[in-house]
Amino acid sequence: MCCDEIRQQLEDFAAGRLPMALRCEMAEHLRNCAACRRALSEHDAVSSVLCRIQTSVPAGFTSRVLRRAHQRVALVPVATTRWPARLGLNSLPMGSAAAAVLAVGVTLGLLMGSDVIGVGGAAAPEGEPDPAAAYGMDSLGEAPDGSLAQSYLTVVEAAEKDPEP
Ligand SMILES: [Zn+2]
Numbered sequence: 001m002c003c004d005e006i007r008q009q010l011e012d013f014a015a016g017r018l019p020m021a022l023r024c025e026m027a028e029h030l031r032n033c034a035a036c037r038r039a040l041s042e043h044d045a046v047s048s049v050l051c052r053i054q055t056s057v058p059a060g061f062t063s064r065v066l067r068r069a070h071q072r073v074a075l076v077p078v079a080t081t082r083w084p085a086r087l088g089l090n091s092l093p094m095g096s097a098a099a100a101v102l103a104v105g106v107t108l109g110l111l112m113g114s115d116v117i118g119v120g121g122a123a124a125p126e127g128e129p130d131p132a133a134a135y136g137m138d139s140l141g142e143a144p145d146g147s148l149a150q151s152y153l154t155v156v157e158a159a160e161k162d163p164e165p
Helices: 003-015 020-032 034-053 061-075 078-086 096-112 138-142 148-161
Strands: none
Touching (some): 003 034
16 A cells, blocks of 8 residues: 555544454554654544544544444434435545534534424333433433434433443
């Protein structure tokens, strides 16, 4: 691989998103190429700045939200996917850092825009602890199954049970 190819994949490399063979190839290159190592450390610096901006977001939160959202979008019927699809979450060609920032922004936007949330559908099952109540987000209880708001709540709940270091 040449340096240009390495640079294009640094973000995915740092995020652990590359297949093993490619990771090994890049690691080998990085061992021998000081310039690319420097580029990687600059990338890490940018990531840590983004993390500091999102002070209240736990580590790995954004990627879990995105993963859950994509899973839900793949599983739910067309009717409930229309507004996440309208937001273009699946189609925008973005770097993951930009995508992460967008996801947080979209999530916050959804939290405030109750008109998009209240489109009907299943409420949280009875008898289970309501994660919305704990966060003072009762309005999210009406979010349709498969919505990004529901994904957010699921992730928040999971983060409480299984905090990442
Ligand atoms: Zn290089």
